[in-house]
Amino acid sequence: MNDGEQTARVQQLVYRPYQGPLExxxxxxxxxxxxxxxxxxxxxxxxxxxxxxxxxxxxxAVIVVVQSRISQALGRVLDLWQPFWGIQLFFALAxxxxxxxxxxxxxxxxxxxxxxxxxxxxxxxxxxxxxxxxALPVMVVTLGPALLLATFRLLVxxxxxxALFLRWLAAAALASLLVAATMGWVMLGLSALTRRAxxxxxxxxxxxxxxxxxxxxxxxxxDDSLWRALSFTEGSAHLFSFLAEGRVGxxxxxxxxxxxxxxxxxxxxxxxxxxxxxxxxE
Amino acid sequence: MxxxxxxxxxxxxxxxxxxxxxxxIEPGCAGLLGPNGAGKSTLMNCxxxxxxxxxxxxxxxxxxxxxxxxxxxxxxxxxxxxDVYLPGVNGLEMTVxxxxxxxxxxxxxxxRAHEVLGYVGLGEERYRPVEQYSTGMRxxxxxxxxxxHGPRLLLLDEPTSGxxxxxxxxxxxxxxxxxxxxxxxxxxxxxxxGDIERVCDQVVMLAEGRVVxxxxxxxxxTRGSGRLQVKVKSQPxxxxxxxxxxxxxxxQPPGRGYLEVELPAGQSVDLVxxxxxxxxxxxxxxxxxxxxxxxxxxxxxxxxxxAGGREQA
Numbered sequence: 309m310n311d312g313e314q315t316a317r318v319q320q321l322v323y324r325p326y327q328g329p330l331e332x333x334x335x336x337x338x339x340x341x342x343x344x345x346x347x348x349x350x351x352x353x354x355x356x357x358x359x360x361x362x363x364x365x366x367x368x369a370v371i372v373v374v375q376s377r378i379s380q381a382l383g384r385v386l387d388l389w390q391p392f393w394g395i396q397l398f399f400a401l402a403x404x405x406x407x408x409x410x411x412x413x414x415x416x417x418x419x420x421x422x423x424x425x426x427x428x429x430x431x432x433x434x435x436x437x438x439x440x441x442x443a444l445p446v447m448v449v450t451l452g453p454a455l456l457l458a459t460f461r462l463l464v465x466x467x468x469x470x471a472l473f474l475r476w477l478a479a480a481a482l483a484s485l486l487v488a489a490t491m492g493w494v495m496l497g498l499s500a501l502t503r504r505a506x507x508x509x510x511x512x513x514x515x516x517x518x519x520x521x522x523x524x525x526x527x528x529x530x531d532d533s534l535w536r537a538l539s540f541t542e543g544s545a546h547l548f549s550f551l552a553e554g555r556v557g558x559x560x561x562x563x564x565x566x567x568x569x570x571x572x573x574x575x576x577x578x579x580x581x582x583x584x585x586x587x588x589x590e
Numbered sequence: 591m592x593x594x595x596x597x598x599x600x601x602x603x604x605x606x607x608x609x610x611x612x613x614x615i616e617p618g619c620a621g622l623l624g625p626n627g628a629g630k631s632t633l634m635n636c637x638x639x640x641x642x643x644x645x646x647x648x649x650x651x652x653x654x655x656x657x658x659x660x661x662x663x664x665x666x667x668x669x670x671x672x673d674v675y676l677p678g679v680n681g682l683e684m685t686v687x688x689x690x691x692x693x694x695x696x697x698x699x700x701x702r703a704h705e706v707l708g709y710v711g712l713g714e715e716r717y718r719p720v721e722q723y724s725t726g727m728r729x730x731x732x733x734x735x736x737x738x739h740g741p742r743l744l745l746l747d748e749p750t751s752g753x754x755x756x757x758x759x760x761x762x763x764x765x766x767x768x769x770x771x772x773x774x775x776x777x778x779x780x781x782x783x784g785d786i787e788r789v790c791d792q793v794v795m796l797a798e799g800r801v802v803x804x805x806x807x808x809x810x811x812t813r814g815s816g817r818l819q820v821k822v823k824s825q826p827x828x829x830x831x832x833x834x835x836x837x838x839x840x841x842q843p844p845g846r847g848y849l850e851v852e853l854p855a856g857q858s859v860d861l862v863x864x865x866x867x868x869x870x871x872x873x874x875x876x877x878x879x880x881x882x883x884x885x886x887x888x889x890x891x892x893x894x895x896x897a898g899g900r901e902q903a
Contacts (some may be wrong), residue, residue: 322771322772323706323709323737323767323768323772323774323881324705324740324772325740325770325772325774326694326698326702326740327740328694328695328698328702329695329698330664330692330693330694331693331694331695332693333660333693336691336693339687339691340691341678343690344688346683347678347679350678405773410677410678414677414678415677416679417677418674418675418676419670419672419673419674419675420674420675420677421670421675422670422672422674423674423675423676423684423688423691423735424691425640425664426638426640426666426668426670427663427664427688427691427692427739428660428661428663428664428691428692428693429660429691430660554795578605
């Protein structure tokens with residue numbers, strides 16, 4: 309199309325002011341979250357991991373069936389929740405890496421603050437929207453399969469009661485929420501430290517691996533396994549195991565929760581400090 | 591009144607970016623002139639409530655951005671100077687997202703985005719990633735994002751920046767259209783005098799954070815010249831000689847039939863009337879001579895023109 313045709317086409321269209329309805333400001337963070345999720349879903353590895361996170365469910369379902377047959381002969385019930393939770397946490401870590409590493413840094417790099425904050429959006433709406441864009445996939449891959457497995461166990465295992473089922477649900481919900489909060493804020497904080505998604509991704513891997521190493525080192529040095537809960541991956545596993553079936557003590561469970569909250573707060577503070585230093589983020 | 595500022599100050603640390611800024615803008619198209627570092631972008635950010643300013647200093651469409659920044663941003667469309675975009679999306683998705691951020695429901699946002707993208711001339715390009723856009727396309731996209739939610743006021747920061755002559759012409763045509771046909775008010779910030787001269791009927795000029803002039807564009811141009819165009823019925827050379835004897839600079843452009851008179855300091859147009867009356871000459875036409883916006887700008891920067899509107903301390 310040449311310039312003459314393009315000019316002619318512009319002149320044929322008339323600008324009309326918008327006079328339709330407007331949504332409430334309170335829900336504006338959902339727009340940011342939906343945008344974030346749509347971007348994530350464009351990544352094929354994100355889609356594969358999201359779907360793939362439900363595959364271990366099949367394996368554990370088989371284990372539940374086998375276990376229910378042989379538990380009487382074994383004289384005990386196998387601990388399924390801890391290994392199951394560990395596998396789902398792997399998916400959560402990977403999804404957080406994929407959808408969170410570019411969330412703040414890319415906005416800093418491309419000047420997107422001007423896009424967001426020249427429109428009726430508060431900074432809180434922006435931050436909560438970004439967090440939800442990371443936290444929601446985490447909750448899907450932790451809470452979703454856990455709920456399905458709990459339901460399956462209720463239907464298949466003779467020892468599973470309604471009270472136990474509700475306990476599993478509550479444990480999964482609380483642990484998922486804490487894991488989502490922790491991973492979300494830590495990832496956003498790391499993403500705000502650099503304008504490159506790849507660098508943020510490396511930082512994330514470093515925090516996860518380094519956190520585990522630190523927690524393990526402290527536990528070995530101080531000869532107290534409670535310190536393992538400082539790693540938010542191990543902490544969430546301890547918390548979930550304590551809440552779901554009480555296989556670890558309340559101290560380890562509580563330490564796990566405290567550790568996750570501390571990590572979440574740290575990530576949130578890093579994010580706020582970083583954005584406060586960037587003048588255009590008002 | 592669309593916009594007004596009163597005694598607006600803003601500091602970056604101890605450095606004043608805006609000092610005692612005071613002006614008002616009526617509906618229409620106003621140009622915000624000034625060299626780099628004059629404070630234009632800072633002023634625009636203050637108008638949007640993106641900088642902390644005391645309440646009561648600024649009114650935008652009847653709202654104080656210090657108290658109601660979100661309401662101001664809902665009614666104002668912004669086309670920033672910087673090359674800003676959302677990563678990983680195409681033009682349509684970015685426009686829809688901008689509409690959604692302004693509160694449009696999803697279905698309305700989609701139809702509205704298509705409408706404004708067609709209006710600014712982005713056809714099939716709207717489905718391409720924004721990262722692949724040329725400068726001209728990005729400028730059009732920014733304008734579409736500014737228009738999508740139906741604002742009452744547009745803030746355009748260097749809208750023709752980086753455009754070739756054809757692109758610049760098309761952008762200015764669009765701006766003229768939205769001002770004249772759609773009735774939007776526009777504040778166009780630019781250091782390109784030709785753009786201001788083309789589309790704006792009001793001018794606010796900033797220099798070193800202060801308002802040097804605020805008012806009608808024609809008034810800015812003619813006050814900047816300090817010169818008069820005088821046409822007499824006969825014997826213009828006699829009037830020219832008499833005025834020269836009294837300290838005026840007089841030129842008679844060949845074949846034009848009038849005199850260009852520059853009055854000396856302290857003299858008013860009465861001098862011309864008195865000399866014509868003394869010589870018995872009949873004045874047929876007397877008016878200020880427009881110097882052109884660039885000349886007016888230079889004179890204003892050199893302090894040759896007294897400040898229009900409100901005097902700045």
